[in-house]
Amino acid sequence: MDEAARRPVTPQDLAARQERDAAARPRPTVRELADGGRFEVAEVSAPGPRGGGEVRLVSARPAGIAGPLPLLYYLHGGGMIMGNAWSVLPRLLREWALPLRLAVLSVEYRLAPRAQYPDPVEDCYAGLVWAADQAAGQGFDADRIILGGKSAGAGLTAALALLTRDRGGPAPIGQLLLSPMLDDRNDTFSGHQMAGVDTWDRTSNATAWQALLGDRYGAADLPPYAAPARATELSGLPPAYVEVGSAETFRDEAVAYAQAIWRSGGEAELHVWAGACHGFDTLAPRAALSLDALDARTRWLRRILGR
Numbered sequence: 001m002d003e004a005a006r007r008p009v010t011p012q013d014l015a016a017r018q019e020r021d022a023a024a025r026p027r028p029t030v031r032e033l034a035d036g037g038r039f040e041v042a043e044v045s046a047p048g049p050r051g052g053g054e055v056r057l058v059s060a061r062p063a064g065i066a067g068p069l070p071l072l073y074y075l076h077g078g079g080m081i082m083g084n085a086w087s088v089l090p091r092l093l094r095e096w097a098l099p100l101r102l103a104v105l106s107v108e109y110r111l112a113p114r115a116q117y118p119d120p121v122e123d124c125y126a127g128l129v130w131a132a133d134q135a136a137g138q139g140f141d142a143d144r145i146i147l148g149g150k151s152a153g154a155g156l157t158a159a160l161a162l163l164t165r166d167r168g169g170p171a172p173i174g175q176l177l178l179s180p181m182l183d184d185r186n187d188t189f190s191g192h193q194m195a196g197v198d199t200w201d202r203t204s205n206a207t208a209w210q211a212l213l214g215d216r217y218g219a220a221d222l223p224p225y226a227a228p229a230r231a232t233e234l235s236g237l238p239p240a241y242v243e244v245g246s247a248e249t250f251r252d253e254a255v256a257y258a259q260a261i262w263r264s265g266g267e268a269e270l271h272v273w274a275g276a277c278h279g280f281d282t283l284a285p286r287a288a289l290s291l292d293a294l295d296a297r298t299r300w301l302r303r304i305l306g307r
Contacts, residue, residue, distance in 0.1 A: 008203035046130030077151030148176030155181035183229035245276025
């Protein structure tokens with residue numbers, strides 16, 4: 001990574017960083033995602049939360065497979081301030097949709113600071129309700145929905161699991177939390193230890209949380225749907241896969257979240273990858289560690305789908 005890419009995100013340069021990300025991040029078309037007919041891909045819209053307009057989603061599945069498929073309901077990363085629903089799909093389709101015969105629904109939730117809490121998680125909930133309600137017509141198996149995401153998307157995944165549990169909404173069978181962004185307080189040992197070192201460090205993290213929460217940043221009564229590390233009751237959640245790097249800002253909050261699930265009597269599988277920084281498998285996808293992480297995630301998905 002060059003010096004500009006490693007520079008932390010600050011409130012002063014947030015708008016410029018968002019513009020650069022929007023210009024540089026891949027946004028493949030439906031035709032490109034279809035990959036010569038290997039996948040059936042469509043852009044769809046779901047009724048959004050009250051006052052929020054429609055939620056855009058990208059639906060994709062391996063072509064030529066009859067019958068309803070299990071659904072990976074996926075939330076992209078980007079610190080709540082960057083990213084898009086399209087860029088993550090080529091890898092998801094290649095690594096999981098084909099070998100596991102999964103459908104994937106990637107959510108274009110609203111980004112901070114233009115949209116602040118609760119808008120992004122409410123977008124994700126509205127899309128999930130639509131996916132469950134329209135499952136038959138869309139070719140999804142409503143009884144086999146797995147929530148998943150990476151970084152900010154993993155934090156939203158954890159928040160969505162809490163929200164749908166508490167509202168009595170669709171009941172997912174698993175939650176895949178990859179390097180989850182969970183704690184707005186930004187004060188863990190690993191956060192301080194990796195300041196100025198990790199690819200997403202404490203400065204960038206504070207900038208992102210402030211953008212998402214606005215005046216509620218650091219509030220004592222912040223709901224767990226805003227920052228899942230604030231949750232005090234984690235029973236009744238779907239089985240969780242929690243993954244983080246040992247050289248990562250989010251290490252300690254991810255480990256603490258898995259422990260909290262265990263203390264509540266829930267199920268969590270925790271992986272802490274030695275020496276891994278934030279986004280290690282994107283930066284070095286062919287590294288041995290990245291391949292081991294992919295294998296572990298895939299084996300967990302197979303077990304959950306096979307129950």
